[in-house]
Amino acid sequence: MxxxxxxxxxxxxxxxxxxxxxxxxxxxxxxxxxxxxxxxxxxxxxxxxxxxxxxxxxxxxxxxxxxxxxxxxxGREYGDVTYHDVLPLRETDDLPGRGTRNTPDGTVIRRGAYLGSDCIMMSPSFVNIGAHVGDGTLVDSCDTVGSCAQIGSDVKLGANTLIGGVLEPVEDAPVVVEDGASLGAGCRVTSGFVVGENSVVAENTLLTPRIPVYDLVDEEVVYGRLPPERRAFTRFVESSVGDHDLFEGGAYKPAVVAMDVEETTLEGVEREEALRE
The missing domain is CATH 1.10.166.10 (Tetrahydrodipicolinate-N-succinyltransferase, N-terminal domain)
Structure with missing residues (x-):
């Protein structure tokens, strides 16, 4: 079988x-x-x-x-700490042979997680069971990659980035960050959101299916995905509850604005690539 x-x-x-x-x-x-x-x-x-x-x-x-x-x-041992779980942590002896490194004092890879070649995991960071991290990807300090999340190749996850996990219901697709995407520090991607390849996401941006993405390239509003080759950042748009008497001066809700990635400088991304070469 x-x-x-x-x-x-x-x-x-x-x-x-x-x-x-x-x-x-x-x-x-x-x-x-x-x-x-x-x-x-x-x-x-x-x-x-x-x-x-x-x-x-x-x-x-x-x-x-x-x-x-x-x-x-x-009860299981991790350094000087005893933790209690149903699974051990992942063995990492195979990583050096593929050029992948995890720095000491807090890089935690749970059993059943995949890390590709030439990856870097900075401490502290965590990759959960079922997650798939592609070749050449950087998981920076204080990052969490949730269960079943699919991270592509040559992705940069900025420090303190949260990639949510989607384990149940089993038919729901997990969070996906496609090849070449770069997420700034403090980003959060949740609930099966898909970040398109080669996109650049500004710091502290929340990407979730409940927040609209105003795509200025194709001139449409989309949910649950950021199209490829976009530069994304958070802005606030008028909310319908602004008509309520309690909201003097109007009310606003968060939205994501997506522009052509070529309309912004890529100095930061290019500098990151140069440092890794």
């Missing part, structure tokens, strides 16, 4: 109540370990782009949920 078939079989037994942590045997745990290994090598991913759209691989998300449902909490 394929790994997908084995995971689906375990899931149906677990979902029907026929399989619990108490009676899961060596065979079930062997499947779960093989599944986590496949995530870490990039053999399987929580989401993939098909026909121009990102789609969730539901069986992969179920495999992650099985690792939570069929394992008990254990």
């Amino acid at each position: 394929s790994l997908e078939t084995e995971v689906d079989d375990l899931w149906h037994r677990y979902d029907d109540g026929d399989l619990t942590a108490a009676d899961a045997g060596e065979e079930a745990y062997a499947v779960l370990e093989a599944f986590l290994d496949a995530l870490e090598t990039g053999e399987v991913r929580a989401a993939e782009k098909r026909g121009g759209e990102w789609e969730s691989n539901e069986w992969v998300k179920r495999g992650i949920l099985l690792n939570f449902g069929l394992r008990g909490i254990e």
Whole structure:
């Protein structure tokens, strides 16, 4: 049987109540370990782009949920700290051979996370289970990459950036940051939002499907995605609640403005690339 078939079989037994942590045997745990290994090598991913759209691989998300449902909490060691979780942290012995480095004192990579070649993880930072971080990507200090998030190649995540996780429902696509994107410090990307390739996002920008993106290039308002090759930043637009008596002088709501990336200087991005070469 394929790994997908084995995971689906375990899931149906677990979902029907026929399989619990108490009676899961060596065979079930062997499947779960093989599944986590496949995530870490990039053999399987929580989401993939098909026909121009990102789609969730539901069986992969179920495999992650099985690792939570069929394992008990254990005390584990991380340096001088004892933590309690159902999974250990990811082994990192394979990273140096691919030119990937994680700095000391706080770079945490959970079991089942993928890191590509020539990546840099600055401390403190955290990459969760099911996340996929592409080649040449920088995960800066105080960054969080949530469960199942898909980060492309040559991406720069500025310091204190939050990439949200989307594990449930399993059919929902996770947060995606496509190849070549650069996010300034303090950005937050949540709820399955897709950042298009080669976009530059200003510091402290919130990207979520609930906030409109005013795309000045195609002259349209879009939700849940930032088109490729855009420079994005936050502005405030008039809100309908401004007509209420309590809002003297009007009321405003946040929005994201997207312009052609070529309309702004790329000195900062170019300088970053030069430092990494």
